[in-house]
Amino acid sequence: VRRLARKRRGGGEDAATLSLSYKxxxxxxxxxxxxxxxxxxxxxxxxxVSALARLYGLEEELSEVARRGSGSxxxxxxxxxxxxxxxxxxxxxxxLALQVAPETHWPELRVLVLVVSGEKKPxxxxxxxxxxxxxSPLLKHRAEVVVPERLAQMMRHIxxxxxxxxxxxxxxxxxQFHATCLDTFPPIFYLTDLxxxxxxLAHRYNAHHGHTKVAYTFDAGPNAVIFTLADTVAEFVExxxxxxxxxxxxxxxxxxxxxxxxxxxxxxxxxxxxxxVPGAVQYILHTK
Amino acid sequence: VRRLARKRRGGGEDAATLSLSYKxxxxxxxxxxxxxxxxxxxxxxxxxVSALARLYGLEEELSEVARRGSGSxxxxxxxxxxxxxxxxxxxxxxxLALQVAPETHWPELRVLVLVVSGEKKPxxxxxxxxxxxxxSPLLKHRAEVVVPERLAQMMRHIxxxxxxxxxxxxxxxxxQFHATCLDTFPPIFYLTDLxxxxxxLAHRYNAHHGHTKVAYTFDAGPNAVIFTLADTVAEFVExxxxxxxxxxxxxxxxxxxxxxxxxxxxxxxxxxxxxxVPGAVQYILHTK
Numbered sequence: 378v379r380r381l382a383r384k385r386r387g388g389g390e391d392a393a394t395l396s397l398s399y400k401x402x403x404x405x406x407x408x409x410x411x412x413x414x415x416x417x418x419x420x421x422x423x424x425x426v427s428a429l430a431r432l433y434g435l436e437e438e439l440s441e442v443a444r445r446g447s448g449s450x451x452x453x454x455x456x457x458x459x460x461x462x463x464x465x466x467x468x469x470x471x472x473l474a475l476q477v478a479p480e481t482h483w484p485e486l487r488v489l490v491l492v493v494s495g496e497k498k499p500x501x502x503x504x505x506x507x508x509x510x511x512x513s514p515l516l517k518h519r520a521e522v523v524v525p526e527r528l529a530q531m532m533r534h535i536x537x538x539x540x541x542x543x544x545x546x547x548x549x550x551x552x553q554f555h556a557t558c559l560d561t562f563p564p565i566f567y568l569t570d571l572x573x574x575x576x577x578l579a580h581r582y583n584a585h586h587g588h589t590k591v592a593y594t595f596d597a598g599p600n601a602v603i604f605t606l607a608d609t610v611a612e613f614v615e616x617x618x619x620x621x622x623x624x625x626x627x628x629x630x631x632x633x634x635x636x637x638x639x640x641x642x643x644x645x646x647x648x649x650x651x652x653x654v655p656g657a658v659q660y661i662l663h664t665k
Numbered sequence: 666v667r668r669l670a671r672k673r674r675g676g677g678e679d680a681a682t683l684s685l686s687y688k689x690x691x692x693x694x695x696x697x698x699x700x701x702x703x704x705x706x707x708x709x710x711x712x713x714v715s716a717l718a719r720l721y722g723l724e725e726e727l728s729e730v731a732r733r734g735s736g737s738x739x740x741x742x743x744x745x746x747x748x749x750x751x752x753x754x755x756x757x758x759x760x761l762a763l764q765v766a767p768e769t770h771w772p773e774l775r776v777l778v779l780v781v782s783g784e785k786k787p788x789x790x791x792x793x794x795x796x797x798x799x800x801s802p803l804l805k806h807r808a809e810v811v812v813p814e815r816l817a818q819m820m821r822h823i824x825x826x827x828x829x830x831x832x833x834x835x836x837x838x839x840x841q842f843h844a845t846c847l848d849t850f851p852p853i854f855y856l857t858d859l860x861x862x863x864x865x866l867a868h869r870y871n872a873h874h875g876h877t878k879v880a881y882t883f884d885a886g887p888n889a890v891i892f893t894l895a896d897t898v899a900e901f902v903e904x905x906x907x908x909x910x911x912x913x914x915x916x917x918x919x920x921x922x923x924x925x926x927x928x929x930x931x932x933x934x935x936x937x938x939x940x941x942v943p944g945a946v947q948y949i950l951h952t953k
Contacts, residue, residue, distance in 0.1 A: 514806075514807075514810075514811050514841070515803045515806065515807065515811075515841065515844055515845075515848075518802075518803065518806040518810075519802075519803065522802075522806075523802050523803075545850075548850070549850050552847050552848055552849075552850065552852045553802070553803065553847075553848045555847055556803055556844035556845065556847040556848040557803075557844065559840050559841075559843055559844040559847060560803075560840055560841050560844040561840075562836070562837050562840065563864075563868045564840045564864060566861050569858055570857055570858045573854050576851075576852060580851045
């Protein structure tokens, strides 16, 4: 970032911006679990690059710089829907993020992060992905055949704000990513018994409603990311609260954006809340 | 079986064999968990067909009859190493089992079944496999590309009694089968957190010894089937006993063939027995 700033300033110093000779002390803080498959390093690097750019008065797009810290950090430089393009060059300089649609495109879309564990994952995602590339015959097929098709489909669902299509594909693709982890040798497991219970809960909930009201996706960890629409948040949060009754932090169980209260019908509870597991979900983060 | 017997006898009754007009009362008993992914239905059907054939004095090979009860039952009509051939005919009559090598071919090979759960599995294997065929893009690739190659490899490893190759391939293929279950929609999970712990234990044990001493395979359930050689049985059983200390049935923890006792070195224990989970493995069945 400093090198870029030097280039922009053309060698001359400007009293209104920070001197490039200053040393910088960086203190970083993160309010959600790190190394737990919630893309905390991507968020951290994106934030660092963004803060430095503002400090040095840079106004250009810096996803290429962020990518050097953590591959997926380039995606985190944008809001809304972002595609990380593979690129062609061997040095990776064209492996960049591209905004598919801005954050204003689908205002009803909501995200619920079900934080189940702050434990560090057994296999880091960068090393894990390298081992998968080397040993999984299914990953090769996924990358060459399945992903290109699905990427085009997913863009269409986003453009059309088609939650049914978007949610189905998000779930199928999350499952297939974890399938290739299992096909890695030795196998990598990011999903736990609790992740499985959340997956089963989402399918029971959708089956009860007769269509896709919530969709899960899991990154390199057991925490569930749930996509849903604004009108479903309160009801599904109540379903999660009944299914995984909070142990001690009942008042801090839901964090982030406010969530209204919801009454559940007896039919819904009977069909969806089958075997409550107290304390299994630490908290829910509600965000856009 | 009765129809076949009628054909063989050519209509005439023979005083030495059972009359075909007799009604038969069948009482069947099974001494290991059913519907737990241990192929109990295959064993049951194979046993039923075999018993009826003996009753009616039939001496021919009856795997085609057994297959009608349970697909995999045709394999159970033989000892040793058996291949279930896909067949070409639409009615499935040529989808039969073939013995690859007799039970005398590899006398040192042993099987340890780690019974972790007698619970019924959430999805039956027949229905599960149908859903996988319909919804998993990875299963299609596995069936068309990966399995034919691996089948040929596996035959070679068996012919050459190459435990390293046999074990590696058994583990990789078990993992890939479960990967396609996860790629099914909705996903099917037969492996549990405990299965994962057993998988990790096997990899640590092999890593400690620097080569493949044990190999796991999981069918449609969480119970582990461990392949190993006779000289490794006692040591590995002791490793399992230390890793999953029996809760109450210490004296019945190992069943089947006798297992000698083994002393574990401190290095082995330190490297392999990391976090004991008491009571998690119900018992071990030692067989050939």
